[in-house]
Amino acid sequence: MNRFVWIALFILGLLVPLVVYPVFMMKLLCFALFAFAFDLLLGYTGLLSFGHAAFFGSASYVTGHLVKNSGLTPELGVLAGTLFAGVLGYVVGSLAIRRQGIYFAMVTLALAQIVYFVALKAPFTGGEDGLQGIPRGVLFGLIDLNRVYSVGGHPLALNLYYFVFAVFCLGFWIIHRTIHSPFGQVLKAIRENEPRAISLGYKVDRFKLMAFVISAAMAGMAGATKSLVFQLASLTDVSWHTSGEVVLMTLLGGVGTVFGPLVGAFTVVTLQSELSSVGSWITVIIGSIFMVCVLVFRRGMVGELARLLKRPL
């Protein structure tokens, strides 16, 4: 990918909150990072996890709890949530990679449901209410994330936005580096032909587990950041709906493409906020769009575009 494209996108990311409502953008960035993390497994390793909300949601609880009750600064809170999700990913991954295909997906789903149950029952998660009123805090003890700037008469939480944008860039960079490293090449080999990768001398289980841990940690980083944006960690974050949503975003945008998860997250987040007035019909509408997508352009939006332009996007 051309260096200028990256720089242009970075500048766009810096300027966009002046035009688009920052909270919408922050939600988009969190879910896009979540989808990128998920795509590292589905698109580059060929593993379909159906329990990724466990990492997204548990990190959001951990960060929320530590920031709210232990007074951690936001950057340490996000770091703690990320690490927790990585450790949880190690546990779930170790069990799940023993199975393949649909069984792998079912093991991840089952373990994610256990995490959901813990979130519902444990004393420190707030049960049905979740953790509310999580303070955004002061970044590095220097930058107040609550600070609102008035730009053209609109109050904009720019400090928070740039924090979220920085986290997103860091997560995206980690995933991007992983994909283009020699390690990432082996992941693709596993996706393409696992027995052949074994016969070349690769211990594929170790590669799959490491990919799982990185993916879980990055999903956690997204969830942790989200809990600061909305000042809320709730059961929705760990529910299987959220696991399904990230599958949907990734497939809509295009599996294994550079920008697919971002476009998919944008589509779903936009639909959710634009159609919030129609109530529960939103599920039917998104479901229909998903079906059309799967039937008409199976490579996802970015995947089809890349095919038409004959270049990777």
Added chain:
Amino acid sequence: MTFALETQQLTIRFGGHVAVDAVSCAFAPGTLTAIVGPNGAGKTTYFNLISGQLKATTGRVFLHGEDISGCSAPQRSRRGIGRAFQLTNLFPNLTVLENIRLAVQSRAGVGLNLWSVWSHHRELIGRAEEVLETVALTAKRDLAAAALPHGDQRKLEVAILMALEPDVFMFDEPTAGMSVDEVPVILDLIRALKARRDKTILLVEHKMDVVRELADRIIVLHNGALVADGEPAEVIASPIVQEAYLGIEVAK
């Protein structure tokens, strides 16, 4: 002398069927042994047992005198047993160069490297390009492996094995399904490999003229058992080969 590779009483049963039946055989370093036998004789299964794709029911495998019976397939590969498959077994959506790079990378042991960028590993890419050159696929380096015609896929299959640089090369019908003018490329590669005299080669091949020319020794498998073993001329002339392999009824 330590043998490069040795199997002792190597056996695998699938239910009641004995696919490989107590095969004991030792392969001297630097030799080329052809393994022949009719379809279903257990040649590919024998390969699978050596490379670790299948676990033997009983029996042992030794590499350079060391017992590797308990090693997994990736461990055996890293210890120096490399194999090319009878049914083309590639990474279909990766490019030709990427297919070979993966073997070069495994050989170099940089698989778990997460923090460098692939395209910066010039020496590994250079090595992959060298191997590509030997099978005359340089012009097709950026095509997806799945887009190659059958003959080129066979060449790529062999090239992956070459890039892995094992001590023991196992070729399972490397020229199967290739057109007549493509076969020499593969045979030249095997010939050159044999001429180095530092690699041990096992070759399953049906074309008798090829076997006669290349092999130092022929072993014959029939119904999973080793039924003949010796100099090419002698084995090809033996009644058991004439009958079991070439399908010629020999009057007793």
